[in-house]
Amino acid sequence: MNTRLTEMMGINYPIVCGGMMRLAYPPLCAAISNAGGLGNLTAAMYEDRESFRGAIQETRRLTDKPFIVNVTLLPSIGVSDDRYAMYFDTLTDERVAAVEISGTPLHRYQNGFYLKKLKDAGVKLFHKVGSVRHGKSAEKAGYDAVFAAGVEEGGHPLNENVATTVLTPRMAEELSIPVITTGGMADGRGLAAALCLGAEGVMMASRFINTRECAVHEKVHEELIRRQENETVLYGNSIGLQGRALLNESIREVLKIEERGGGLEEIIPHIAGALGDEIWQKGDVERGLVAVGQSIGLIHNVLTCKELLDGIVQDAEAILKSNLRRFS
Ligand SMILES: Cc1cc2nc3c(=O)[nH]c(=O)nc-3n(C[C@H](O)[C@H](O)[C@H](O)COP(=O)(O)O)c2cc1C
Structure with a gap:
């Protein structure tokens, strides 16, 4: 399944894992990337340079495929500027494939210093946003893509509460950079729908908790x-x-x-x-x-990441093909 997202990242499936505090560790991240999607390593779980760099390197030992690193940029909740400097310097040194920023846009942090640094190092920049205006601002600042996060999502949906079904097409019609839908995505029907709404793929998080590789009770x-x-x-x-x-x-x-x-x-x-x-x-x-x-309403089982991603893409392709026949 080829979209602008798969082409940009060199991945097989247009499916990204969202940042997940306490869950998106190297084994899960690598399993998702090995299954053809884009796994996520979440920076906030690492407090010093050695452990953060170690996690990036461990992920690389487990997969030779690209993955994305989430940095939740919320200085207002007490994370120090030094910690953020450590994350961005390490990500630049390690030249990771992609970074997911949530919270404060990177171009509004430290006068865009780290945005430029990461871009100069060839790191693809994704911003998770809940409104068209935030998406446009990210595009103008030089981000490579945006996650359109509807109110259905876990984590911190923007308090404007726009649903994924409206946010995705609105972002797709206003932006030139790829838009990836998140919130409420958990199966092939969601992926097919997101593509029809103008997205280049989906981001899921809750669904990945119910995989064999996610280390939970x-x-x-x-x-x-x-x-x-x-x-x-x-x-x-x-x-x-x-x-x-x-x-x-x-x-x-x-x-x-x-x-x-x-x-x-x-x-x-x-x-x-x-x-x-x-x-x-x-x-x-x-x-x-x-x-x-x-999206927990759509979770009915526990699968390996490979079973999950293969199934989602097969179902989405079948839905898109059968509906073409149904309505033509
Ligand atoms: C357990 C859990 C922890 C999360 N932690 C973070 C986080 O640390 N940073 C972040 O940007 N988003 C976080 N999120 C939000 C996800 O990255 C994603 O935007 C959202 O969950 C997508 O909706 P879905 O769970 O319905 O797929 C978290 C989500 C879950 C389920």
Whole structure:
């Protein structure tokens, strides 16, 4: 399946893994790239240069295919400029194939110094955005492509809440650089739909949790199969950073705190990163932030990355061909 995304990155399938804090480690990243997609290594899990460089090198030992590195650029949540400098310097030195920026656009950080540095090193730059104007601004600044992130997505959808089905064609009609749909994408129907809407591919994250190569407790896999599309919720508007997460005990508490006007100090204990290991490694999904998207309604099994990606592309091709026949 060839699109401008597969051509730009030299990959077989137009399917990218999104950044996933605590989950997108080298083995999963490499498995996705080896299966023909674009695996993701998430920088925020590494606090120093040695471990970050080590993770890039470990991924390269596991795959000779390209992969993308997520940098969530949110200086406002207390990550230091030194840490970001370490990420961008290492990514430049290592000349990784591609970088996914979310949060602050790279051209608005440090006067675009790192954007230029990464581009000069030949790194492809992708920005995850939730609006047409942010997409246009990224294109103007020299990004190579954008992820059009609809409100269905896990993580932090923009609080304008535009759905993927509208955001994708709007971005495709306004931008010249490739647009890749994210939010609600989990199977061949999604990929076929995204291509019809003008995208060059899809980014998925939640779906990749239910792969054999994603190192989580079996209870997490079972829970994602059991939970449906109406069991995630938007939270965080009162503190200026909207997120989407699984509806569980902690998020119910957060919603109550927000409703009565409570502040960040009250919210943090319920969603703190420290709870992450309990969730993913011990399978306690009722406590803490499980940042999944509405696409969990489309997760019915656990597959290897290869089974998942082969299946998605075969299904998408079949759907596109059969519908051509149906309507001609
Ligand atoms: C468990 C999990 C952790 C995530 N962590 C990050 C992150 O650290 N940075 C980021 O930019 N996006 C993060 N995201 C968002 C994804 O990269 C992606 O934009 C979104 O999940 C796509 O929607 P989907 O999950 O329905 O496929 C995370 C998503 C999940 C499911």
